[in-house]
Amino acid sequence: MTEATCPICEKEFKRVGTHWARGRCPYPKIPPEKRDMIIGLLMGDGSIPVQSGKDNGIFHVPMVNRQFLEWYDYRMGIFTTGVSLKKTAEELAENNRKSGFSPNAEAENYHDMYTVWSRAHPYFTRLRSWYRSGSKRIPDSLDLTPKIAKFWYISDGFLDVDRNRSPRAAIRTISEADRQDFLIDLFQEQGFDPDFRRGTIRFTRKETREFLEWMGNPPPGFEYKWIIRSRDRYDRMKKQAYGEIRG
Numbered sequence: 001m002t003e004a005t006c007p008i009c010e011k012e013f014k015r016v017g018t019h020w021a022r023g024r025c026p027y028p029k030i031p032p033e034k035r036d037m038i039i040g041l042l043m044g045d046g047s048i049p050v051q052s053g054k055d056n057g058i059f060h061v062p063m064v065n066r067q068f069l070e071w072y073d074y075r076m077g078i079f080t081t082g083v084s085l086k087k088t089a090e091e092l093a094e095n096n097r098k099s100g101f102s103p104n105a106e107a108e109n110y111h112d113m114y115t116v117w118s119r120a121h122p123y124f125t126r127l128r129s130w131y132r133s134g135s136k137r138i139p140d141s142l143d144l145t146p147k148i149a150k151f152w153y154i155s156d157g158f159l160d161v162d163r164n165r166s167p168r169a170a171i172r173t174i175s176e177a178d179r180q181d182f183l184i185d186l187f188q189e190q191g192f193d194p195d196f197r198r199g200t201i202r203f204t205r206k207e208t209r210e211f212l213e214w215m216g217n218p219p220p221g222f223e224y225k226w227i228i229r230s231r232d233r234y235d236r237m238k239k240q241a242y243g244e245i246r247g
């Protein structure tokens, strides 16, 4: 691990997390705009793996989209520890062959998976309450902000492109599929009126544009999820994001 500067005492440490854990300096506060990003990602691909002992929680974001993770790691600053390769396409294909999930899995159909780990922090410990039921659940008290929705959408959302019609934005959330009213309320409170079928929140074509604008600019690596005017451009940007073609 590279040296990091504690933002409170401004000294350099090989393990700044240990410096905080020992109480030499208090844990620095995670600012609200970073918290919204974390909450949105936790609704999607992010997780706080269960650990034994009294250690503080660690937030884990595994994704194929390396470009986004580089940006996310940079934005998180002192709170994350860099992008690393989690599993290669070959390893993912092999896992799926061995587990029987996909007996004929071939590496060429998989992407390398990257990951960003946070440092341990009391804020992530508090977010473990999402797991109280035994699996991750969005708390009833959650209110969406454009930023929370944005990081949920880049994680679990997609543009549903069909034939020659303009696409519909959608968010797949199988693990919350039993909470239709709650999920619809989240968006109705923000003035949207999506429907919910087969574990997927779906916006109308008309609302898709308003929803994308409401969330604001896409983060690097996920621009394609905002492209509703051109199917060709959507496909090209998507391939670019996953390193299939060079920009």
Ligand SMILES: [Zn+2]
Residues within 6 Å of the ligand: 006, 007, 008, 009, 010, 011, 019, 024, 025
């Ligand atoms: Zn310090």
